[in-house]
Amino acid sequence: MRLDVTERGVFPIAPTPFHPDGGIDLDxxxxxTDFYGQVGATGLTVLGVMGEAPKLDHAEALDVAKRFIARAGRLPVIVGVSAPGFAAMGSLARSAMDAGAAGVMIAPPNTLRTDDQIAAYYRQASEAIGADVPFVIQDYPLNFTVVMTPAVIRRIVSENPACVMLKHEDWPGLEKISALRGFEADGSMRPIAILCGNGGLFLDFECERGADGAMTGYAFPDMLVDVVRLSTSGERDAAHDLFDAHLPLLRYEQQPGIGLAVRKYVMARRGLIASDAQRKPAGAMGGKAIAEVEYLLARLARHDPRAAVPAL
Structure with a gap:
Protein backbone atom coordinates (compact mmCIF):
# COMPACT_ATOMS: atom_id res chain seq x y z
CA MET A 1 0.00 0.00 0.00
CA ARG A 2 2.33 2.70 -1.27
CA LEU A 3 1.41 6.19 -2.39
CA ASP A 4 1.11 6.86 -6.07
CA VAL A 5 -0.03 9.68 -8.33
CA THR A 6 -3.67 8.54 -8.29
CA GLU A 7 -4.32 9.55 -4.67
CA ARG A 8 -7.50 11.56 -4.18
CA GLY A 9 -9.76 12.80 -1.39
CA VAL A 10 -8.72 13.99 2.05
CA PHE A 11 -5.62 13.08 4.04
CA PRO A 12 -6.18 14.93 7.33
CA ILE A 13 -3.09 16.26 9.07
CA ALA A 14 -3.41 14.53 12.43
CA PRO A 15 -2.48 16.42 15.57
CA THR A 16 -0.37 14.55 18.08
CA PRO A 17 -2.57 14.08 21.16
CA PHE A 18 -0.90 14.74 24.50
CA HIS A 19 -1.92 14.30 28.10
CA PRO A 20 -1.85 17.49 30.21
CA ASP A 21 1.51 16.37 31.62
CA GLY A 22 3.03 16.28 28.12
CA GLY A 23 2.95 12.51 27.66
CA ILE A 24 1.70 11.07 24.37
CA ASP A 25 -1.97 10.06 24.53
CA LEU A 26 -2.04 6.74 22.67
CA ASP A 27 -5.75 6.14 23.32
CA THR A 33 -7.68 7.46 13.63
CA ASP A 34 -10.98 5.60 13.89
CA PHE A 35 -12.84 8.88 13.37
CA TYR A 36 -10.92 9.68 10.21
CA GLY A 37 -11.88 6.33 8.76
CA GLN A 38 -15.51 6.67 9.77
CA VAL A 39 -15.99 10.05 8.08
CA GLY A 40 -14.50 8.98 4.76
CA ALA A 41 -10.90 10.16 4.83
CA THR A 42 -8.86 8.41 2.16
CA GLY A 43 -5.67 8.51 4.21
CA LEU A 44 -3.96 10.54 6.90
CA THR A 45 -0.72 12.38 7.49
CA VAL A 46 1.19 12.37 10.77
CA LEU A 47 4.17 14.29 12.16
CA GLY A 48 3.40 17.39 10.15
CA VAL A 49 3.92 20.98 11.29
CA MET A 50 0.64 20.97 13.19
CA GLY A 51 1.45 17.52 14.55
CA GLU A 52 4.12 19.17 16.73
CA ALA A 53 6.77 16.92 15.20
CA PRO A 54 9.69 19.17 16.22
CA LYS A 55 8.67 18.71 19.88
CA LEU A 56 9.16 14.93 19.71
CA ASP A 57 12.44 13.08 19.94
CA HIS A 58 13.22 10.39 17.37
CA ALA A 59 11.89 7.51 19.45
CA GLU A 60 8.67 9.34 20.27
CA ALA A 61 8.14 10.33 16.65
CA LEU A 62 8.51 6.75 15.53
CA ASP A 63 6.19 5.53 18.29
CA VAL A 64 3.53 8.03 17.23
CA ALA A 65 3.86 7.06 13.58
CA LYS A 66 3.67 3.35 14.36
CA ARG A 67 0.57 3.80 16.51
CA PHE A 68 -1.27 5.69 13.77
CA ILE A 69 -0.16 3.18 11.13
CA ALA A 70 -1.22 0.17 13.18
CA ARG A 71 -4.64 1.65 13.90
CA ALA A 72 -5.26 2.95 10.37
CA GLY A 73 -5.59 -0.51 8.85
CA ARG A 74 -6.08 -0.07 5.13
CA LEU A 75 -5.94 3.74 5.26
CA PRO A 76 -2.58 4.88 3.83
CA VAL A 77 -0.49 6.92 6.26
CA ILE A 78 2.02 9.56 5.17
CA VAL A 79 4.72 10.34 7.71
CA GLY A 80 6.45 13.70 7.88
CA VAL A 81 10.20 13.10 7.99
CA SER A 82 11.55 16.63 7.56
CA ALA A 83 14.76 17.09 9.53
CA PRO A 84 17.80 19.38 9.56
CA GLY A 85 20.04 16.60 8.28
CA PHE A 86 19.64 13.68 5.92
CA ALA A 87 20.82 11.10 8.45
CA ALA A 88 17.86 11.74 10.74
CA MET A 89 15.48 12.04 7.79
CA GLY A 90 16.64 8.77 6.26
CA SER A 91 16.46 6.89 9.55
CA LEU A 92 12.91 8.01 10.31
CA ALA A 93 11.78 7.41 6.73
CA ARG A 94 13.13 3.87 6.60
CA SER A 95 11.71 3.01 10.01
CA ALA A 96 8.31 4.43 9.09
CA MET A 97 8.20 2.53 5.80
CA ASP A 98 9.21 -0.67 7.57
CA ALA A 99 6.29 -0.08 9.95
CA GLY A 100 3.85 0.15 7.05
CA ALA A 101 3.76 3.82 6.05
CA ALA A 102 2.56 4.50 2.51
CA GLY A 103 5.03 7.31 1.92
CA VAL A 104 6.75 10.28 3.49
CA MET A 105 6.50 14.06 3.31
CA ILE A 106 9.52 16.34 2.99
CA ALA A 107 9.60 20.08 3.60
CA PRO A 108 12.51 22.23 2.39
CA PRO A 109 14.85 23.85 4.94
CA ASN A 110 14.58 27.62 5.13
CA THR A 111 18.14 28.06 3.84
CA LEU A 112 17.20 27.33 0.24
CA ARG A 113 16.81 30.30 -2.08
CA THR A 114 17.48 29.40 -5.72
CA ASP A 115 15.76 26.89 -7.96
CA ASP A 116 19.03 24.98 -8.31
CA GLN A 117 19.36 24.71 -4.52
CA ILE A 118 15.77 23.52 -4.15
CA ALA A 119 16.07 20.91 -6.91
CA ALA A 120 19.39 19.64 -5.54
CA TYR A 121 17.94 19.34 -2.05
CA TYR A 122 15.09 17.10 -3.20
CA ARG A 123 17.44 14.93 -5.26
CA GLN A 124 19.62 14.40 -2.22
CA ALA A 125 16.62 13.86 0.06
CA SER A 126 15.27 11.15 -2.22
CA GLU A 127 18.67 9.45 -2.18
CA ALA A 128 18.74 9.68 1.63
CA ILE A 129 15.33 8.07 2.18
CA GLY A 130 15.73 5.56 -0.64
CA ALA A 131 14.90 6.13 -4.27
CA ASP A 132 12.02 3.67 -4.04
CA VAL A 133 10.23 5.54 -1.21
CA PRO A 134 7.27 7.61 -2.46
CA PHE A 135 7.47 11.17 -1.24
CA VAL A 136 5.36 14.30 -1.03
CA ILE A 137 6.73 17.80 -1.61
CA GLN A 138 5.51 20.17 1.10
CA ASP A 139 5.25 23.58 -0.51
CA TYR A 140 4.51 26.00 2.33
CA PRO A 141 6.41 29.26 1.73
CA LEU A 142 4.53 31.16 4.43
CA ASN A 143 6.10 28.86 7.03
CA PHE A 144 9.35 27.68 5.46
CA THR A 145 10.17 30.91 3.52
CA VAL A 146 11.15 28.82 0.49
CA VAL A 147 9.38 29.91 -2.69
CA MET A 148 8.85 27.10 -5.18
CA THR A 149 7.73 28.26 -8.59
CA PRO A 150 5.65 25.95 -10.77
CA ALA A 151 8.77 25.46 -12.89
CA VAL A 152 10.90 24.22 -10.01
CA ILE A 153 8.14 21.87 -8.87
CA ARG A 154 8.04 20.50 -12.42
CA ARG A 155 11.80 20.05 -12.21
CA ILE A 156 11.61 18.16 -8.91
CA VAL A 157 8.91 15.88 -10.32
CA SER A 158 10.92 15.26 -13.49
CA GLU A 159 14.16 14.48 -11.64
CA ASN A 160 12.64 12.23 -8.96
CA PRO A 161 10.45 9.32 -10.06
CA ALA A 162 9.50 8.72 -6.42
CA CYS A 163 7.83 12.14 -6.15
CA VAL A 164 4.13 11.34 -6.39
CA MET A 165 2.34 14.20 -4.65
CA LEU A 166 2.46 17.90 -3.91
CA LYS A 167 1.11 19.29 -0.67
CA HIS A 168 0.18 22.70 -1.97
CA GLU A 169 0.13 25.46 0.65
CA ASP A 170 1.17 28.54 -1.23
CA TRP A 171 -0.91 31.65 -0.67
CA PRO A 172 -2.18 32.92 -3.00
CA GLY A 173 -1.87 29.66 -4.84
CA LEU A 174 -4.79 29.08 -7.20
CA GLU A 175 -2.76 30.13 -10.23
CA LYS A 176 0.00 27.71 -9.24
CA ILE A 177 -2.46 24.80 -9.34
CA SER A 178 -3.63 25.91 -12.79
CA ALA A 179 -0.04 26.22 -14.00
CA LEU A 180 0.90 22.73 -12.79
CA ARG A 181 -2.18 21.18 -14.38
CA GLY A 182 -1.26 23.09 -17.53
CA PHE A 183 2.17 21.46 -17.52
CA GLU A 184 0.48 18.07 -17.31
CA ALA A 185 -1.86 18.97 -20.17
CA ASP A 186 0.96 20.04 -22.49
CA GLY A 187 3.05 16.99 -21.59
CA SER A 188 5.92 18.86 -19.96
CA MET A 189 5.28 17.27 -16.53
CA ARG A 190 4.03 13.84 -15.66
CA PRO A 191 0.81 13.79 -13.57
CA ILE A 192 1.04 13.98 -9.79
CA ALA A 193 -1.53 14.16 -7.04
CA ILE A 194 -2.13 17.64 -5.61
CA LEU A 195 -3.63 17.92 -2.13
CA CYS A 196 -4.01 21.32 -0.51
CA GLY A 197 -3.35 22.68 2.97
CA ASN A 198 -3.68 26.10 4.62
CA GLY A 199 -6.33 24.75 6.95
CA GLY A 200 -8.63 24.30 3.97
CA LEU A 201 -9.05 28.05 3.68
CA PHE A 202 -9.21 28.01 -0.12
CA LEU A 203 -10.39 24.45 -0.66
CA ASP A 204 -13.64 25.42 -2.40
CA PHE A 205 -11.84 26.93 -5.37
CA GLU A 206 -8.73 24.76 -5.15
CA CYS A 207 -10.82 21.73 -6.10
CA GLU A 208 -12.22 23.65 -9.06
CA ARG A 209 -8.71 24.56 -10.19
CA GLY A 210 -7.71 20.90 -10.35
CA ALA A 211 -6.61 19.93 -6.85
CA ASP A 212 -7.36 16.32 -5.97
CA GLY A 213 -8.41 17.09 -2.41
CA ALA A 214 -7.05 18.30 0.90
CA MET A 215 -4.20 17.49 3.24
CA THR A 216 -4.77 19.74 6.20
CA GLY A 217 -5.95 19.71 9.79
CA TYR A 218 -9.10 21.76 10.29
CA ALA A 219 -11.05 20.67 13.36
CA PHE A 220 -13.86 19.41 11.11
CA PRO A 221 -12.07 17.09 8.67
CA ASP A 222 -15.47 15.58 7.95
CA MET A 223 -16.48 18.92 6.39
CA LEU A 224 -13.39 18.81 4.16
CA VAL A 225 -14.36 15.30 3.05
CA ASP A 226 -17.86 16.50 2.17
CA VAL A 227 -16.64 19.57 0.27
CA VAL A 228 -14.25 17.49 -1.84
CA ARG A 229 -16.96 14.90 -2.49
CA LEU A 230 -19.55 17.50 -3.48
CA SER A 231 -17.10 19.38 -5.68
CA THR A 232 -15.94 16.21 -7.40
CA SER A 233 -19.53 15.17 -8.11
CA GLY A 234 -20.35 18.52 -9.68
CA GLU A 235 -22.53 19.83 -6.83
CA ARG A 236 -20.85 23.22 -6.85
CA ASP A 237 -23.41 25.24 -4.91
CA ALA A 238 -23.79 22.60 -2.21
CA ALA A 239 -20.01 22.45 -1.80
CA HIS A 240 -19.76 26.23 -1.47
CA ASP A 241 -22.75 26.45 0.88
CA LEU A 242 -21.21 23.95 3.29
CA PHE A 243 -17.79 25.58 3.01
CA ASP A 244 -19.23 29.05 3.60
CA ALA A 245 -20.97 27.91 6.79
CA HIS A 246 -17.62 26.79 8.21
CA LEU A 247 -15.58 29.73 6.95
CA PRO A 248 -15.79 31.93 10.09
CA LEU A 249 -14.42 29.13 12.29
CA LEU A 250 -11.95 28.08 9.59
CA ARG A 251 -10.62 31.63 9.46
CA TYR A 252 -10.42 31.89 13.24
CA GLU A 253 -8.40 28.68 13.38
CA GLN A 254 -5.89 30.10 10.90
CA GLN A 255 -4.52 32.68 13.33
CA PRO A 256 -0.74 32.38 13.63
CA GLY A 257 0.38 31.47 17.11
CA ILE A 258 -2.87 30.07 18.46
CA GLY A 259 -4.17 28.12 15.47
CA LEU A 260 -3.19 24.75 16.89
CA ALA A 261 -4.66 25.69 20.28
CA VAL A 262 -7.98 26.48 18.61
CA ARG A 263 -7.90 23.29 16.55
CA LYS A 264 -7.13 21.06 19.52
CA TYR A 265 -9.71 22.84 21.68
CA VAL A 266 -12.47 22.19 19.13
CA MET A 267 -11.36 18.60 18.56
CA ALA A 268 -11.44 18.00 22.31
CA ARG A 269 -14.90 19.59 22.51
CA ARG A 270 -16.02 17.20 19.77
CA GLY A 271 -14.64 14.25 21.73
CA LEU A 272 -12.05 13.34 19.12
CA ILE A 273 -9.16 13.72 21.56
CA ALA A 274 -9.21 13.66 25.34
CA SER A 275 -7.30 16.89 25.91
CA ASP A 276 -6.32 20.01 24.00
CA ALA A 277 -2.85 19.88 25.59
CA GLN A 278 0.20 20.88 23.55
CA ARG A 279 3.87 20.30 24.17
CA LYS A 280 5.73 23.44 25.18
CA PRO A 281 6.47 25.89 23.69
CA ALA A 282 2.77 26.26 23.01
CA GLY A 283 0.29 28.94 22.06
CA ALA A 284 -2.59 29.38 24.46
CA MET A 285 -6.19 30.57 24.25
CA GLY A 286 -7.40 33.10 26.78
CA GLY A 287 -10.88 33.23 28.20
CA LYS A 288 -12.14 35.63 25.55
CA ALA A 289 -10.78 33.45 22.75
CA ILE A 290 -12.53 30.40 24.22
CA ALA A 291 -15.79 32.37 24.40
CA GLU A 292 -15.39 33.42 20.76
CA VAL A 293 -14.79 29.85 19.63
CA GLU A 294 -17.85 28.68 21.57
CA TYR A 295 -19.87 31.42 19.87
CA LEU A 296 -18.63 30.34 16.45
CA LEU A 297 -19.49 26.70 17.20
CA ALA A 298 -23.01 27.66 18.26
CA ARG A 299 -23.52 29.68 15.07
CA LEU A 300 -22.11 26.88 12.93
CA ALA A 301 -24.42 24.34 14.58
CA ARG A 302 -27.39 26.17 13.03
CA HIS A 303 -26.15 24.98 9.63
CA ASP A 304 -24.15 21.85 10.48
CA PRO A 305 -25.30 19.72 13.41
CA ARG A 306 -21.80 18.28 13.77
CA ALA A 307 -20.84 21.51 15.50
CA ALA A 308 -23.37 20.98 18.30
CA VAL A 309 -21.14 20.21 21.28
CA PRO A 310 -22.21 19.61 24.90
CA ALA A 311 -22.64 22.75 27.00
CA LEU A 312 -19.66 23.69 29.14
Missing part, protein backbone atom coordinates in the same frame (compact mmCIF):
# COMPACT_ATOMS: atom_id res chain seq x y z
CA UNK A 28 -6.61 9.43 21.65
CA UNK A 29 -4.48 8.45 18.66
CA UNK A 30 -6.66 5.38 18.28
CA UNK A 31 -9.89 7.36 18.70
CA UNK A 32 -8.83 10.00 16.21
Missing amino acids: SIDRL
Whole structure:
Protein backbone atom coordinates (compact mmCIF):
# COMPACT_ATOMS: atom_id res chain seq x y z
CA MET A 1 0.00 0.00 0.00
CA ARG A 2 2.33 2.70 -1.27
CA LEU A 3 1.41 6.19 -2.39
CA ASP A 4 1.11 6.86 -6.07
CA VAL A 5 -0.03 9.68 -8.33
CA THR A 6 -3.67 8.54 -8.29
CA GLU A 7 -4.32 9.55 -4.67
CA ARG A 8 -7.50 11.56 -4.18
CA GLY A 9 -9.76 12.80 -1.39
CA VAL A 10 -8.72 13.99 2.05
CA PHE A 11 -5.62 13.08 4.04
CA PRO A 12 -6.18 14.93 7.33
CA ILE A 13 -3.09 16.26 9.07
CA ALA A 14 -3.41 14.53 12.43
CA PRO A 15 -2.48 16.42 15.57
CA THR A 16 -0.37 14.55 18.08
CA PRO A 17 -2.57 14.08 21.16
CA PHE A 18 -0.90 14.74 24.50
CA HIS A 19 -1.92 14.30 28.10
CA PRO A 20 -1.85 17.49 30.21
CA ASP A 21 1.51 16.37 31.62
CA GLY A 22 3.03 16.28 28.12
CA GLY A 23 2.95 12.51 27.66
CA ILE A 24 1.70 11.07 24.37
CA ASP A 25 -1.97 10.06 24.53
CA LEU A 26 -2.04 6.74 22.67
CA ASP A 27 -5.75 6.14 23.32
CA SER A 28 -6.61 9.43 21.65
CA ILE A 29 -4.48 8.45 18.66
CA ASP A 30 -6.66 5.38 18.28
CA ARG A 31 -9.89 7.36 18.70
CA LEU A 32 -8.83 10.00 16.21
CA THR A 33 -7.68 7.46 13.63
CA ASP A 34 -10.98 5.60 13.89
CA PHE A 35 -12.84 8.88 13.37
CA TYR A 36 -10.92 9.68 10.21
CA GLY A 37 -11.88 6.33 8.76
CA GLN A 38 -15.51 6.67 9.77
CA VAL A 39 -15.99 10.05 8.08
CA GLY A 40 -14.50 8.98 4.76
CA ALA A 41 -10.90 10.16 4.83
CA THR A 42 -8.86 8.41 2.16
CA GLY A 43 -5.67 8.51 4.21
CA LEU A 44 -3.96 10.54 6.90
CA THR A 45 -0.72 12.38 7.49
CA VAL A 46 1.19 12.37 10.77
CA LEU A 47 4.17 14.29 12.16
CA GLY A 48 3.40 17.39 10.15
CA VAL A 49 3.92 20.98 11.29
CA MET A 50 0.64 20.97 13.19
CA GLY A 51 1.45 17.52 14.55
CA GLU A 52 4.12 19.17 16.73
CA ALA A 53 6.77 16.92 15.20
CA PRO A 54 9.69 19.17 16.22
CA LYS A 55 8.67 18.71 19.88
CA LEU A 56 9.16 14.93 19.71
CA ASP A 57 12.44 13.08 19.94
CA HIS A 58 13.22 10.39 17.37
CA ALA A 59 11.89 7.51 19.45
CA GLU A 60 8.67 9.34 20.27
CA ALA A 61 8.14 10.33 16.65
CA LEU A 62 8.51 6.75 15.53
CA ASP A 63 6.19 5.53 18.29
CA VAL A 64 3.53 8.03 17.23
CA ALA A 65 3.86 7.06 13.58
CA LYS A 66 3.67 3.35 14.36
CA ARG A 67 0.57 3.80 16.51
CA PHE A 68 -1.27 5.69 13.77
CA ILE A 69 -0.16 3.18 11.13
CA ALA A 70 -1.22 0.17 13.18
CA ARG A 71 -4.64 1.65 13.90
CA ALA A 72 -5.26 2.95 10.37
CA GLY A 73 -5.59 -0.51 8.85
CA ARG A 74 -6.08 -0.07 5.13
CA LEU A 75 -5.94 3.74 5.26
CA PRO A 76 -2.58 4.88 3.83
CA VAL A 77 -0.49 6.92 6.26
CA ILE A 78 2.02 9.56 5.17
CA VAL A 79 4.72 10.34 7.71
CA GLY A 80 6.45 13.70 7.88
CA VAL A 81 10.20 13.10 7.99
CA SER A 82 11.55 16.63 7.56
CA ALA A 83 14.76 17.09 9.53
CA PRO A 84 17.80 19.38 9.56
CA GLY A 85 20.04 16.60 8.28
CA PHE A 86 19.64 13.68 5.92
CA ALA A 87 20.82 11.10 8.45
CA ALA A 88 17.86 11.74 10.74
CA MET A 89 15.48 12.04 7.79
CA GLY A 90 16.64 8.77 6.26
CA SER A 91 16.46 6.89 9.55
CA LEU A 92 12.91 8.01 10.31
CA ALA A 93 11.78 7.41 6.73
CA ARG A 94 13.13 3.87 6.60
CA SER A 95 11.71 3.01 10.01
CA ALA A 96 8.31 4.43 9.09
CA MET A 97 8.20 2.53 5.80
CA ASP A 98 9.21 -0.67 7.57
CA ALA A 99 6.29 -0.08 9.95
CA GLY A 100 3.85 0.15 7.05
CA ALA A 101 3.76 3.82 6.05
CA ALA A 102 2.56 4.50 2.51
CA GLY A 103 5.03 7.31 1.92
CA VAL A 104 6.75 10.28 3.49
CA MET A 105 6.50 14.06 3.31
CA ILE A 106 9.52 16.34 2.99
CA ALA A 107 9.60 20.08 3.60
CA PRO A 108 12.51 22.23 2.39
CA PRO A 109 14.85 23.85 4.94
CA ASN A 110 14.58 27.62 5.13
CA THR A 111 18.14 28.06 3.84
CA LEU A 112 17.20 27.33 0.24
CA ARG A 113 16.81 30.30 -2.08
CA THR A 114 17.48 29.40 -5.72
CA ASP A 115 15.76 26.89 -7.96
CA ASP A 116 19.03 24.98 -8.31
CA GLN A 117 19.36 24.71 -4.52
CA ILE A 118 15.77 23.52 -4.15
CA ALA A 119 16.07 20.91 -6.91
CA ALA A 120 19.39 19.64 -5.54
CA TYR A 121 17.94 19.34 -2.05
CA TYR A 122 15.09 17.10 -3.20
CA ARG A 123 17.44 14.93 -5.26
CA GLN A 124 19.62 14.40 -2.22
CA ALA A 125 16.62 13.86 0.06
CA SER A 126 15.27 11.15 -2.22
CA GLU A 127 18.67 9.45 -2.18
CA ALA A 128 18.74 9.68 1.63
CA ILE A 129 15.33 8.07 2.18
CA GLY A 130 15.73 5.56 -0.64
CA ALA A 131 14.90 6.13 -4.27
CA ASP A 132 12.02 3.67 -4.04
CA VAL A 133 10.23 5.54 -1.21
CA PRO A 134 7.27 7.61 -2.46
CA PHE A 135 7.47 11.17 -1.24
CA VAL A 136 5.36 14.30 -1.03
CA ILE A 137 6.73 17.80 -1.61
CA GLN A 138 5.51 20.17 1.10
CA ASP A 139 5.25 23.58 -0.51
CA TYR A 140 4.51 26.00 2.33
CA PRO A 141 6.41 29.26 1.73
CA LEU A 142 4.53 31.16 4.43
CA ASN A 143 6.10 28.86 7.03
CA PHE A 144 9.35 27.68 5.46
CA THR A 145 10.17 30.91 3.52
CA VAL A 146 11.15 28.82 0.49
CA VAL A 147 9.38 29.91 -2.69
CA MET A 148 8.85 27.10 -5.18
CA THR A 149 7.73 28.26 -8.59
CA PRO A 150 5.65 25.95 -10.77
CA ALA A 151 8.77 25.46 -12.89
CA VAL A 152 10.90 24.22 -10.01
CA ILE A 153 8.14 21.87 -8.87
CA ARG A 154 8.04 20.50 -12.42
CA ARG A 155 11.80 20.05 -12.21
CA ILE A 156 11.61 18.16 -8.91
CA VAL A 157 8.91 15.88 -10.32
CA SER A 158 10.92 15.26 -13.49
CA GLU A 159 14.16 14.48 -11.64
CA ASN A 160 12.64 12.23 -8.96
CA PRO A 161 10.45 9.32 -10.06
CA ALA A 162 9.50 8.72 -6.42
CA CYS A 163 7.83 12.14 -6.15
CA VAL A 164 4.13 11.34 -6.39
CA MET A 165 2.34 14.20 -4.65
CA LEU A 166 2.46 17.90 -3.91
CA LYS A 167 1.11 19.29 -0.67
CA HIS A 168 0.18 22.70 -1.97
CA GLU A 169 0.13 25.46 0.65
CA ASP A 170 1.17 28.54 -1.23
CA TRP A 171 -0.91 31.65 -0.67
CA PRO A 172 -2.18 32.92 -3.00
CA GLY A 173 -1.87 29.66 -4.84
CA LEU A 174 -4.79 29.08 -7.20
CA GLU A 175 -2.76 30.13 -10.23
CA LYS A 176 0.00 27.71 -9.24
CA ILE A 177 -2.46 24.80 -9.34
CA SER A 178 -3.63 25.91 -12.79
CA ALA A 179 -0.04 26.22 -14.00
CA LEU A 180 0.90 22.73 -12.79
CA ARG A 181 -2.18 21.18 -14.38
CA GLY A 182 -1.26 23.09 -17.53
CA PHE A 183 2.17 21.46 -17.52
CA GLU A 184 0.48 18.07 -17.31
CA ALA A 185 -1.86 18.97 -20.17
CA ASP A 186 0.96 20.04 -22.49
CA GLY A 187 3.05 16.99 -21.59
CA SER A 188 5.92 18.86 -19.96
CA MET A 189 5.28 17.27 -16.53
CA ARG A 190 4.03 13.84 -15.66
CA PRO A 191 0.81 13.79 -13.57
CA ILE A 192 1.04 13.98 -9.79
CA ALA A 193 -1.53 14.16 -7.04
CA ILE A 194 -2.13 17.64 -5.61
CA LEU A 195 -3.63 17.92 -2.13
CA CYS A 196 -4.01 21.32 -0.51
CA GLY A 197 -3.35 22.68 2.97
CA ASN A 198 -3.68 26.10 4.62
CA GLY A 199 -6.33 24.75 6.95
CA GLY A 200 -8.63 24.30 3.97
CA LEU A 201 -9.05 28.05 3.68
CA PHE A 202 -9.21 28.01 -0.12
CA LEU A 203 -10.39 24.45 -0.66
CA ASP A 204 -13.64 25.42 -2.40
CA PHE A 205 -11.84 26.93 -5.37
CA GLU A 206 -8.73 24.76 -5.15
CA CYS A 207 -10.82 21.73 -6.10
CA GLU A 208 -12.22 23.65 -9.06
CA ARG A 209 -8.71 24.56 -10.19
CA GLY A 210 -7.71 20.90 -10.35
CA ALA A 211 -6.61 19.93 -6.85
CA ASP A 212 -7.36 16.32 -5.97
CA GLY A 213 -8.41 17.09 -2.41
CA ALA A 214 -7.05 18.30 0.90
CA MET A 215 -4.20 17.49 3.24
CA THR A 216 -4.77 19.74 6.20
CA GLY A 217 -5.95 19.71 9.79
CA TYR A 218 -9.10 21.76 10.29
CA ALA A 219 -11.05 20.67 13.36
CA PHE A 220 -13.86 19.41 11.11
CA PRO A 221 -12.07 17.09 8.67
CA ASP A 222 -15.47 15.58 7.95
CA MET A 223 -16.48 18.92 6.39
CA LEU A 224 -13.39 18.81 4.16
CA VAL A 225 -14.36 15.30 3.05
CA ASP A 226 -17.86 16.50 2.17
CA VAL A 227 -16.64 19.57 0.27
CA VAL A 228 -14.25 17.49 -1.84
CA ARG A 229 -16.96 14.90 -2.49
CA LEU A 230 -19.55 17.50 -3.48
CA SER A 231 -17.10 19.38 -5.68
CA THR A 232 -15.94 16.21 -7.40
CA SER A 233 -19.53 15.17 -8.11
CA GLY A 234 -20.35 18.52 -9.68
CA GLU A 235 -22.53 19.83 -6.83
CA ARG A 236 -20.85 23.22 -6.85
CA ASP A 237 -23.41 25.24 -4.91
CA ALA A 238 -23.79 22.60 -2.21
CA ALA A 239 -20.01 22.45 -1.80
CA HIS A 240 -19.76 26.23 -1.47
CA ASP A 241 -22.75 26.45 0.88
CA LEU A 242 -21.21 23.95 3.29
CA PHE A 243 -17.79 25.58 3.01
CA ASP A 244 -19.23 29.05 3.60
CA ALA A 245 -20.97 27.91 6.79
CA HIS A 246 -17.62 26.79 8.21
CA LEU A 247 -15.58 29.73 6.95
CA PRO A 248 -15.79 31.93 10.09
CA LEU A 249 -14.42 29.13 12.29
CA LEU A 250 -11.95 28.08 9.59
CA ARG A 251 -10.62 31.63 9.46
CA TYR A 252 -10.42 31.89 13.24
CA GLU A 253 -8.40 28.68 13.38
CA GLN A 254 -5.89 30.10 10.90
CA GLN A 255 -4.52 32.68 13.33
CA PRO A 256 -0.74 32.38 13.63
CA GLY A 257 0.38 31.47 17.11
CA ILE A 258 -2.87 30.07 18.46
CA GLY A 259 -4.17 28.12 15.47
CA LEU A 260 -3.19 24.75 16.89
CA ALA A 261 -4.66 25.69 20.28
CA VAL A 262 -7.98 26.48 18.61
CA ARG A 263 -7.90 23.29 16.55
CA LYS A 264 -7.13 21.06 19.52
CA TYR A 265 -9.71 22.84 21.68
CA VAL A 266 -12.47 22.19 19.13
CA MET A 267 -11.36 18.60 18.56
CA ALA A 268 -11.44 18.00 22.31
CA ARG A 269 -14.90 19.59 22.51
CA ARG A 270 -16.02 17.20 19.77
CA GLY A 271 -14.64 14.25 21.73
CA LEU A 272 -12.05 13.34 19.12
CA ILE A 273 -9.16 13.72 21.56
CA ALA A 274 -9.21 13.66 25.34
CA SER A 275 -7.30 16.89 25.91
CA ASP A 276 -6.32 20.01 24.00
CA ALA A 277 -2.85 19.88 25.59
CA GLN A 278 0.20 20.88 23.55
CA ARG A 279 3.87 20.30 24.17
CA LYS A 280 5.73 23.44 25.18
CA PRO A 281 6.47 25.89 23.69
CA ALA A 282 2.77 26.26 23.01
CA GLY A 283 0.29 28.94 22.06
CA ALA A 284 -2.59 29.38 24.46
CA MET A 285 -6.19 30.57 24.25
CA GLY A 286 -7.40 33.10 26.78
CA GLY A 287 -10.88 33.23 28.20
CA LYS A 288 -12.14 35.63 25.55
CA ALA A 289 -10.78 33.45 22.75
CA ILE A 290 -12.53 30.40 24.22
CA ALA A 291 -15.79 32.37 24.40
CA GLU A 292 -15.39 33.42 20.76
CA VAL A 293 -14.79 29.85 19.63
CA GLU A 294 -17.85 28.68 21.57
CA TYR A 295 -19.87 31.42 19.87
CA LEU A 296 -18.63 30.34 16.45
CA LEU A 297 -19.49 26.70 17.20
CA ALA A 298 -23.01 27.66 18.26
CA ARG A 299 -23.52 29.68 15.07
CA LEU A 300 -22.11 26.88 12.93
CA ALA A 301 -24.42 24.34 14.58
CA ARG A 302 -27.39 26.17 13.03
CA HIS A 303 -26.15 24.98 9.63
CA ASP A 304 -24.15 21.85 10.48
CA PRO A 305 -25.30 19.72 13.41
CA ARG A 306 -21.80 18.28 13.77
CA ALA A 307 -20.84 21.51 15.50
CA ALA A 308 -23.37 20.98 18.30
CA VAL A 309 -21.14 20.21 21.28
CA PRO A 310 -22.21 19.61 24.90
CA ALA A 311 -22.64 22.75 27.00
CA LEU A 312 -19.66 23.69 29.14
